[in-house]
Amino acid sequence: MARVVVDVMLKPEILDPQGKAVHGALPRLGFDGVTDVRQGKRFELELEGEISEERLAELRKAAETLLSNPVIEDYTVRVEQQ
Amino acid sequence: MARVVVDVMLKPEILDPQGKAVHGALPRLGFDGVTDVRQGKRFELELEGEISEERLAELRKAAETLLSNPVIEDYTVRVEQQ
Amino acid sequence: MTDQRQPATLDTVDHALDTPDAQQPWRDLGLKPDEYAQLREILARRPTSSELAMYSVMWSEHCSYKSSKVHLRQFGELVTDEMRACLMVGIGENAGVVDIGAGYAATFKVESHNHPSYVEPYQGAATGVGGIVRDILAMGARPVAVLDPLRFGSLDAPDTLRVMPGIVAGVGGYGNCLGLPNIGGEAVFDSTYAGNPLVNALCVGVMRHEQIHLAKASGEGNQVILYGASTGGDGIGGVSVLASETFADSGSSTSGPGKKRPSVQVGDPFMEKLLIECTLELFEADLVVGIQDLGGAGLSCATSELASAGDGGMHVWLDRVPLRDASLAPEEILMSESQERMMAVVQPAHVDAFMRVCRRWDVEATVIGEVTAVTDDEASRGGRLVIEWQGETIVDVPPRSVAHDGPVYERPFARPAWQDALQSDGAEKLPRPKSGAELRETLLQLAASPNLCDKSWITDQYDRYVQGNTVLSQPEDAGMVRVDADSGLGVAVATDCNGRFAKLDPYAGAQLALAESYRNVATSGARPLAVTDCLNFGSPEDPDVMWQFAEATRGLAEGCRELGVPVTGGNVSFYNQTGETPILPTPVVGVLGVIDQVARRTPLGFASEGQAIYLLGTTREELSGSEWAHVVHGHLGGTPPQVDFAAERALAATLAAAACDGLVEAAHDLSDGGLAQALVESCLRRGVGARVRLPEDLDPFVALFSESTARAIVAVPRSEESEFASRCAVISLPHAAIGETAGLGDGAVLEVQGQFRLPLAELREAWSATLPAAFGA
Amino acid sequence: MKVGVVTFPGSLDDVDARRAVTIAGGEAVAVWHGDEDLRGVDAVVLPGGFSYGDYLRCGAIARFAPVMTHVIDAANAGMPVLGICNGFQILCESHLLPGALIRNERRRFVCRDQRLRIENATTAWTSSFDPGAEVIIVLKNGEGGYVAKESALDRLEGEGRVVARYLGGNPNGSLHDIAGITNERGNVVGLMPHPEHAVDALFGPGVDGRAFFTSVLKTLATA
Numbered sequence A, B: 001m002a003r004v005v006v007d008v009m010l011k012p013e014i015l016d017p018q019g020k021a022v023h024g025a026l027p028r029l030g031f032d033g034v035t036d037v038r039q040g041k042r043f044e045l046e047l048e049g050e051i052s053e054e055r056l057a058e059l060r061k062a063a064e065t066l067l068s069n070p071v072i073e074d075y076t077v078r079v080e081q082q
Numbered sequence C: 001m002t003d004q005r006q007p008a009t010l011d012t013v014d015h016a017l018d019t020p021d022a023q024q025p026w027r028d029l030g031l032k033p034d035e036y037a038q039l040r041e042i043l044a045r046r047p048t049s050s051e052l053a054m055y056s057v058m059w060s061e062h063c064s065y066k067s068s069k070v071h072l073r074q075f076g077e078l079v080t081d082e083m084r085a086c087l088m089v090g091i092g093e094n095a096g097v098v099d100i101g102a103g104y105a106a107t108f109k110v111e112s113h114n115h116p117s118y119v120e121p122y123q124g125a126a127t128g129v130g131g132i133v134r135d136i137l138a139m140g141a142r143p144v145a146v147l148d149p150l151r152f153g154s155l156d157a158p159d160t161l162r163v164m165p166g167i168v169a170g171v172g173g174y175g176n177c178l179g180l181p182n183i184g185g186e187a188v189f190d191s192t193y194a195g196n197p198l199v200n201a202l203c204v205g206v207m208r209h210e211q212i213h214l215a216k217a218s219g220e221g222n223q224v225i226l227y228g229a230s231t232g233g234d235g236i237g238g239v240s241v242l243a244s245e246t247f248a249d250s251g252s253s254t255s256g257p258g259k260k261r262p263s264v265q266v267g268d269p270f271m272e273k274l275l276i277e278c279t280l281e282l283f284e285a286d287l288v289v290g291i292q293d294l295g296g297a298g299l300s301c302a303t304s305e306l307a308s309a310g311d312g313g314m315h316v317w318l319d320r321v322p323l324r325d326a327s328l329a330p331e332e333i334l335m336s337e338s339q340e341r342m343m344a345v346v347q348p349a350h351v352d353a354f355m356r357v358c359r360r361w362d363v364e365a366t367v368i369g370e371v372t373a374v375t376d377d378e379a380s381r382g383g384r385l386v387i388e389w390q391g392e393t394i395v396d397v398p399p400r401s402v403a404h405d406g407p408v409y410e411r412p413f414a415r416p417a418w419q420d421a422l423q424s425d426g427a428e429k430l431p432r433p434k435s436g437a438e439l440r441e442t443l444l445q446l447a448a449s450p451n452l453c454d455k456s457w458i459t460d461q462y463d464r465y466v467q468g469n470t471v472l473s474q475p476e477d478a479g480m481v482r483v484d485a486d487s488g489l490g491v492a493v494a495t496d497c498n499g500r501f502a503k504l505d506p507y508a509g510a511q512l513a514l515a516e517s518y519r520n521v522a523t524s525g526a527r528p529l530a531v532t533d534c535l536n537f538g539s540p541e542d543p544d545v546m547w548q549f550a551e552a553t554r555g556l557a558e559g560c561r562e563l564g565v566p567v568t569g570g571n572v573s574f575y576n577q578t579g580e581t582p583i584l585p586t587p588v589v590g591v592l593g594v595i596d597q598v599a600r601r602t603p604l605g606f607a608s609e610g611q612a613i614y615l616l617g618t619t620r621e622e623l624s625g626s627e628w629a630h631v632v633h634g635h636l637g638g639t640p641p642q643v644d645f646a647a648e649r650a651l652a653a654t655l656a657a658a659a660c661d662g663l664v665e666a667a668h669d670l671s672d673g674g675l676a677q678a679l680v681e682s683c684l685r686r687g688v689g690a691r692v693r694l695p696e697d698l699d700p701f702v703a704l705f706s707e708s709t710a711r712a713i714v715a716v717p718r719s720e721e722s723e724f725a726s727r728c729a730v731i732s733l734p735h736a737a738i739g740e741t742a743g744l745g746d747g748a749v750l751e752v753q754g755q756f757r758l759p760l761a762e763l764r765e766a767w768s769a770t771l772p773a774a775f776g777a
Numbered sequence D: 001m002k003v004g005v006v007t008f009p010g011s012l013d014d015v016d017a018r019r020a021v022t023i024a025g026g027e028a029v030a031v032w033h034g035d036e037d038l039r040g041v042d043a044v045v046l047p048g049g050f051s052y053g054d055y056l057r058c059g060a061i062a063r064f065a066p067v068m069t070h071v072i073d074a075a076n077a078g079m080p081v082l083g084i085c086n087g088f089q090i091l092c093e094s095h096l097l098p099g100a101l102i103r104n105e106r107r108r109f110v111c112r113d114q115r116l117r118i119e120n121a122t123t124a125w126t127s128s129f130d131p132g133a134e135v136i137i138v139l140k141n142g143e144g145g146y147v148a149k150e151s152a153l154d155r156l157e158g159e160g161r162v163v164a165r166y167l168g169g170n171p172n173g174s175l176h177d178i179a180g181i182t183n184e185r186g187n188v189v190g191l192m193p194h195p196e197h198a199v200d201a202l203f204g205p206g207v208d209g210r211a212f213f214t215s216v217l218k219t220l221a222t223a
C-alpha cells in the first residue's frame, strides 16, 4: 500500500481566476501581506503493492496525459509511503 | 518571502465525484492497481516578510473559513521556506 | 464484507426478544416517549437497533408529516369533478400526474432543501435539485425543466453574501449538468430568512399515459434491484433529522444530539444524468414493475414504501448493498441518504436485460431483495418486510407501520395575540409621494429594490436553452416548454408566494400565492391545470406558527376548489426559524398549465410601437404588505389585497383565449410593485417605450403602486382592438385603454402623462445595477 | 449528407445538434462514445454538455473514449469536425486544436444571447457566412476562457484561424475575445457558443446558428 500525491498547478503565465478571487478576498477578511495566490489540484492515489521505478514512470505518464493538461499546467508526482 | 501551501480535501466519508471519475478513467488508459483516488484543491500563497506563529494562526483561520468548508472538507497548512 | 466498527453483538430480532429491557437511544434519534411505546406495541417486543433506526427516520416530521397530515387532508377532500377530470395520479405518490392531452401526461412537484443549504449552500442546493428530479423520474417521466423558488436574508446582511451565491451556483451546477433547462423560480430577500434561506426546487416531467410508473412492490418472486451510486456514510439521517428539529439544536456536523454524521452530502450530477438516461431506457424496454427513488431516509424509506404499497411482502439482504465505506453498520446503511440511487422491482426473467441496460450506462446495479408472499394475517397487519444481515434477521416489521401509519399529531394552534394589532396597522395611512417628480423617484427606487430588480445575475447562471424546447423562461411570467414537436403541445409553470401577505393573513396569503401563480400561467397563454405546493413555516410546536400553517392550508385547499385546479402533491418544511423568530410564512404555490400550440404563447415584453395598452381588472387602494410599503417605509401591517377568484378566472380565460386567437402581442400580470413595475418590465424586456394615461378616477399613486390582484396589462395591435375590447365587455372584465407603446431602443421613454418621463436607459441602469453591486459584476 | 453527432456519457446538446443538422437539410446520425467506427458519416459534431461530469478537466476524459481515436484519424484525414462548447474542449484536449479552455474569469457559469463576429468565412463550418458577419448565438459555459501561449495566439491570428470573436463584452475572459478557432486545414472548428440553439426562433435568440450546419453540407457537396 502506498499513496502517491500528484499536484497540478496552472503554469505561471496562465491566468488563474480562482487564485485571483481568493487573493482579492483575503484582505477583506483581514489577512494582509499576501502577494499572490494560485489555486491548483491535488490528487491522492492509493496504490496496491509496492511502488517500483517502473510503476512510478507509468504514473508520471498518467499525470502528464490525464491528470494535467501540459498546454496550461505543470505537475509534480511524489510517493508518500505509509 | 515565504510560500504557504494549503491542501483542502473532502472528508473521507464524503463522496468525491471527481476522484471517482479519475479512478474510473485510469484503467481505461492502462493504469491498474489504483484502489482509490481523491481529488482536492491546493492553494499556494506567497507571503511578504517572515512567517510568525501569529500569522500562521491567521492563515489557519483563512484556511478554515475561506479556503475550505469544514462541514465537508479537511485542510492542512504548511510553510515552504524559499 | 469487513466490519471494523460493528458492535460485538448484532442486534437481531432474536436478540431483541432475549433482551426486552435493553436500553435504546430512541430519544437521541428524535423519538418521543409515546412514539417509542407505540413502536413496541406494534412489534410486540422492543425494536432491534435497525428497526429503531428505520422507524425514527420514517416517523420524523420530514418523512411522516405527523404535524401537517391532518391539515393536508383537505387537499384530497375538497375536490370537484372539474378538478378530477385531468388528474391521473393524485397526492400520495412521488409526484402527481395530470393529463395534458394527445396521450401525454405531465408530472411535477416542488420540494424544499432549506436546512442543508444553509449549512453548505452549494451542495445543499445542488442535492435539492437532484432529489426532486429523481421523484419525477420515478413516476416514469423524462424530466424536462426545473424551477427554483428561493428566499434569502436581506441583501445587505453579511451572511447573504455567502449563502446566496453558493445556492445559486449549486442550483445551476446540478441542473446545468443534468441538461435540464431552468425556466423559472423566485428570488426574494427578507430579513427573516437570514439564517434560514429557503431552497425550494420544482421539477416537471413528461411521459406518455402508458408510461406512468408507481412505487409498488408486487408480484411474488420479483427481484428488488438497487442501482446508481454506492452507499456511503454521509448524510445519515441528514435531511430527515435536520429538517425535523429546531435548527439551533442540531449541529451541522458531529456535534449535535445523537452524534450525527455530516448531514450534508455532495451531489454527483453526472451520476444522476446517467441514472436518468438509464432509467428511461429501462422504462422504454418495459423492464420495470415498480420503482422508487431514494431520497430522505434512504433505504428505510424505499424498502418500506415499496413494500407497503405493494400486494406482497419484501425480503432484503442488506449485506448485498454496495458500499463506499465498508465499515458501515446495518443501521447506518438503512439510514444513509447517499444521493443518486434508485430502487426497482423487476420480474426475474427481466433481470439480465435490466443489468445489460445498466452496464451500457456504467450504472452499478445489485439485486438486494425479493418480493415475498404474505399471509392474510400478515396483510391485515400491514404486510411484512424482513431484512437480513449476514444470515441473521435484523428487521421484521409490517412496512405499512413504518411508511404510512406513523404518528399523527393534532398540534395546538391559536390565532396569535399580535395578529389583530398587526392587521390594524395598515400601510394606507403612510405618507405617499405626491408630485410627478416624487412618483418618478419612487418608481426608480422600487425598480432598483432587491425584490423587483433585474435577476439576471442569478438566471444567467442557469442553462435555459438545453433540450431545445424552451419557449419562455426568466424573466417571463411563466416558464414554458414544448412537449410534442409535431403538434406544438406545451406546458407552462410558475411558482409564487408573497410571504408578507401570508404574515398579515395566512389564509388569504396562501390564496394570493395561488392566484398569482395561476394568473402567471394564464398570462403566458396557457390554461392552468393543477397545483403543487411547498409549505415553508417555522416550528409546528409554536401554536402561532401552527395557526399560520392551518390557515394557509385551509386557504389553499379552498382556493384550489374555487379555481378548479387540484393539488397534486407537494412538501412541508417546518422548523424554519432562528431562535424564537420564524420566517415569514411562505406557502410557495406552483401552477402547471397546458397550451395546445406553443407558437401561440404570449411573451411579456412590448415588441413593437403603436400598440394599444390595456389595463385589465379592478384597481383598489391596496397598499398593505406591498413592495412600496416594504421598500420605502420598511413597514409591514394591515390586511393584504382582496382575493377575487371569479375575477381571476375571467381574466385567465380571456388571456388564454386572446393568446390562442392572436389578439395580444404582449401580456404581463400585475403583482409586486403594481402597475408601475409591470410597465417597467414590459418596456425593458425588449427596449420599447410606452406613453400611459392613468385612469382619471384613481389617485395617480394608487394607480401606479397598489397591488390589487386579478389584473394584467396587455399590448393589443390596433387591428384587434375592437375584437379584444368587445370580448372583455361580454364577460364584464374591466378593461381600460391606458396608452400605447412608443419609441424603440435606448432613446425610448416610459412616460406617464401629466406626471413624469423616464428614459429607458436610466431605468435600465437603476434596475440592473443592484445585484451586481452586491455580489460582484 | 450524413453528419454524425457523438453522444458521450454526460453529453447534453446532442439531441439539439441532431435537430439542427436536420433543419439544415442534412441527415443526422447518432454516434455512441463506445463505437468502434464512425458509421459512415461525412462529418462529425462533438456536442455540448458535461462529458463525464467535466470532472478533472472539461473534455479530458472524453478524449480517451473509443470513438475519439476514429474522430482524430478522420479529422487528420480532412473530415469536417465541429466541436461545440464541451466538444471544443475535447478537441483541445485531443490536440486537434491548440490551446485550452479554463474557468470563466468571473468564475460563474454564464448563459446568454451572445453577439459574435465571424472572422473566417472559409472553414468547412462557416463558408455560408459573409466574412465579418455579425450574428447572435447562445453562449453557455462555465469554463470557456480560451488560453494559449503567446506564440500560438500569434500564429492563430497571423494565419487567420480565429473563426469567431465575442462582441459587446467578453463573457468569459477569453484571450483576444476568441469564441472559436480552426486548424490549419480549416476542417476542424472549435466553437464555445452553441449554434444548435439558434436554429428556430421560437426556441432561441434567432436562426443565425443555421449557417454553421448549412456550411458543412455545402462544403461536403462541393468536395
Ligand SMILES: Nc1ncnc2c1ncn2[C@@H]1O[C@H](COP(=O)(O)OP(=O)(O)O)[C@@H](O)[C@H]1O
Residues within 6 Å of the ligand: C062, C063, C072, C075, C091, C092, C093, C094, C095, C096, C135, C295, C533, C534, C535, C567, C568, C569, C570, C571, C572
Ligand atoms: N404540502 C403538500 N401538499 C400536497 N401534498 C403534499 C404536501 N406535502 C406532502 N404532500 C404529499 O405527501 C406525499 C409524501 O410526500 P414526500 O414525503 O415529500 O414524498 P417523497 O417521499 O416522494 O419525498 C407526497 O405524495 C406529497 O406529494
Ligand SMILES: [Mg+2]
Residues within 6 Å of the ligand: C094, C135, C293, C295
Ligand atoms: Mg420520492
